[in-house]
Amino acid sequence: MSGYRLPHGGSHLDRSRPLAFRFDGEPMQGFAGDTLASALLASGRVLVGRSFKYHRPRGVMGAGPEEANALVELRNGARQEPNTRATMTELYGGLEAASQNRWPSLSFDMMAVNDLLSPLFSAGFYYKTFMGTGQATWHFCERFIRKAAGLGRGTHLADPDRYEKTNAFCDVLVVGAGPAGLMAARAAVAAGLRVILADENARPGGRLFDEGVQLDGLAPAEWIDGALREIAAGGGRILPRTSVYGYFDGNVLGAVERVADHKRKPAPFEPRQRHWTIHARHVVLATGAIERPLVFSGNDAPGVMLASAGLAHATRYGVAVGASVVVFANNDGGARTAIRLADLGMSIKAVVDPRREIDPALAAALGARGIRLETGAVVAATRGRKSLAGVDIRGFDPVSGVLGANVMQPGCDALLVSGGWTPSVHLASQAGSAPVFDEALQSFVPGTAREAWTTAGACAGTLDLAGCLAAGLDAGRTAARACGKTAENGEIPLPELSGTLAGTDLPFPLFDVPATGGAKRFVDFQHDVTADDVDLANREGFCSVEHLKRYTTLGMAADQGKTSNVNAIALMARARGLTAPQVGTTRFRMPWTAVTIGALAGRETGHHFAPVRRTPMHDWHVAKGAEMMAAGLWMRPRAYIAPGESLRDAYIREASAVRQRVGIVDVSTLGKIDVQGPDAGEFLNRLYTGGFAKLPVGKARYGVMLREDGIMFDDGTAWRLTPNRFLVTTTTANAGAVLAHMEHYLEVVWPDLRVHVTSVTDRFAGMAVAGPEARKVLQAALEEGDVSPEACPHMGIVRGRIAGEPVMIARLSFSGELAYEVYCDWPAGLAVWEALIEAGKPNGIMPYGMEALGTLRIEKGHITGAEMDGRTTLADVGLGGMASRKKPYVGSTMTQRPAFVDPERPVLVGLVSRDGRAIRAGSHLTLPGGGASLGHVTAVTWSPALGANIALAFLSGGRDRHGEPLEAAFPLKNERVAVTVTDPCFYDPDGSRMHV
Amino acid sequence: MRIHCPCCGPRGVAEFSYGGDGTVRRPDLSVTDTDAHVAYVFERENPRGPHVELWHHIGGCRHWLRVTRDTLTHEITSVEMAGRFAGEAARISGAGA
């Protein structure tokens, strides 16, 4: 017998609605309103999990977000979710949960051997054991360690649920709907402000439910419902089940609403969770406080619980957490909790308090209920391993801290512990406020606000109910003033309180009890960090709070040390002979509680992750068998694969057709920028390495832009359409970057230049017609216009009409063949494309894709992004002649630096495979037989024109090595291909084929 | 974090791209001294406190802005247009507004 359901009570419970659920396969029952933790406790379940490192048996220790022990795998299949806090999991019919971190079963866990080996697993275990032993030792041991020390298992199945993201704007965001938060929200609503009240529990109200008081003659639950109705009626938005997890710059806060986590599965079209980005003019932080455990031998035994959790389980869920209870506290809250629980019908054996005396009214009330009070005493140890069997109570000298004689060793199945309260300063800390130590609280409270926030209630260190209500009202008024309301707005009365018990929750400064009998004294329950680990870290010099955290992993578990930080700081302070504020605390980082990736991703998953851009000829490509590939956001044909063909067959057929007859390729994705203004020529002259100021109207020119550091940035062409207007093309990948580059120079560097730039990438569709018969095909398609060599010489621009649509044609070649780029209005792209295909039929025109385009350009030694990789210069790729010496341009001076003129720089070369095997992209070049890398391969293809496997590569001193035999090594596949170095232009080196 | 664009008003930071230190000045085109260019490209102060930096409103008006931002608190105290409209400043009311 341990926990059980009380015959009455439970503000959250609907006893008319029993719910069946399973834990580790065992059928159990709870009621609507239960959490998984309360239902397990009511069923007499004590052992619910195994600890992270030592696999110690653990039970429920909390009743809210602080839970460090009762972590379960919730649901199964694609919805299986590890490390779910049983205290925050609302019970639903058919819930399935499993204990985790145990093998083969919870009660018989083989891995508990770790506990016996614990000297091996002390602080700094990984560093000491594996540093210096070499990588091999680590790799061998890693899989065993990872199996032994881990928490729950996730799933590899795709998440079947929907997640949403939304923004909200408000005057006042109140975080936490306990007594302070409710009053603050009421006041802000009364002042006529737009209010959002977020609370992470299913039912707002916080610890007010647990107070045995009346407010204006109402029980807490009734008063809370009234307050919520008033807030909603005043236009306030109440978000239950919503954890505000992050405080970002500019008073922007992140929150996750668990819309359907309390259901077996979401209703149709209902999101599982919703992420809120809340923009608030003012924030009221009413985040409350979390009770601190005390550190003593065996303080992690299942059945040891925070006093506030024992009380909450009784008041909210009608659960007695034990049949025989001892309370151990360093403040009057322990006695008050004992009195409340006794009045709810529970059997309380003793209250143990290290102080010489407690509040006399409370002492009398304990006596009246027959509860034994042991002052000047502590719980020094626990008995029982898988469930608490009893405690050892010893005398204690509060001045010297020395343990005295045995007082008694009562049997009990629950021990409720209170070491005082730790304000939840996380959000304020995230917002850049360094927490300040409060001597009376023996804890940290939020420091000076740097964003627009106000704290109220226990979060600010106010622990009594009347004080919290008043502080909430005050914070609501402060928020109203911050939003421009006057003092008379937001005037609401404070509720009249009756039935409050005497005493104070301010603690006597006791954090730990000296060790007895060698049992571990836990500080961080979730990461299994003990008081000895803190001492060890200090002895080994990891005594700053930042080092302590990382060396012991204290506070680095999923609970971020909610119950452990202050105790750890106090222990370290004592070890170092300092005060807690001198030791200080680490800055809290978001998130306050774990946030699922699904909530952050929202709907942006799968093909909604990024937009897809299609050219006007997209459907034509697909209909003609094109295998499409992503090029950034664009979809482009890779090759048009005929039935029975492989990808390789297809691109060889396509590339051969371009060399022998004529081909057509969709180049609509190229970046296009309209550059206009009286200084347009001067502007391009400064950006490109070549001269553009004197480019005649009606001519295009190839150009390369450098970065300011002299490295190549992008290449393309500029067409001079009028004296003041150029059409600039960029690579597909750099369209956005080149536009931003131009805008930077026009606005920041040379604002005097009279130039305007506009992206016209998807204003014009483009297609390139290439091959010996390109002119014939184009002329046949043209209804108006002349592309004869006289009218349209190499790099010439002419206008015409195809399929009734105006077109602009430039004679440019990327393939090395006679070629024309044809641009038309975007919506006309398909009509012009089809007209060219039709006109080219007698010539056997062949559409070609990215693979053939790549083959053709490699055969010519033309560069793309694979060669402009952010490390290469014009000279490296053999375009040194394009660097004008007549004018300065962006990057020109920087190319004079020594490393740029180093003769050993890798430069562009060609490679031909000598043994017929394909060369692998990314291979490194070595001398035959191996040795140091001399360079690397950037692009490879089978060249139909040469009948050989060829590649482009960067090779140190490569211009002097043409003809040399080398090896292209790819160690990952253990491949070495014999190659000969050649000129990077494999085909038609004098360019005669395009000058016809 | 929000930036008050003088052209578009207060907008979420996701609409902007960071453009680096706004205090450096590119040497004139006629300067061929490598050291001057090296200083412009590579040498940066790393102040703790107010810092003028460039932001590009790529998801909005596409103007470049000079933003004074405190590197310690992330507070933005002024936003001005760069270039032709230099001096046009955003009106920034209280924190979080």
Ligand SMILES: [Zn+2]
């Ligand atoms: Zn803007």
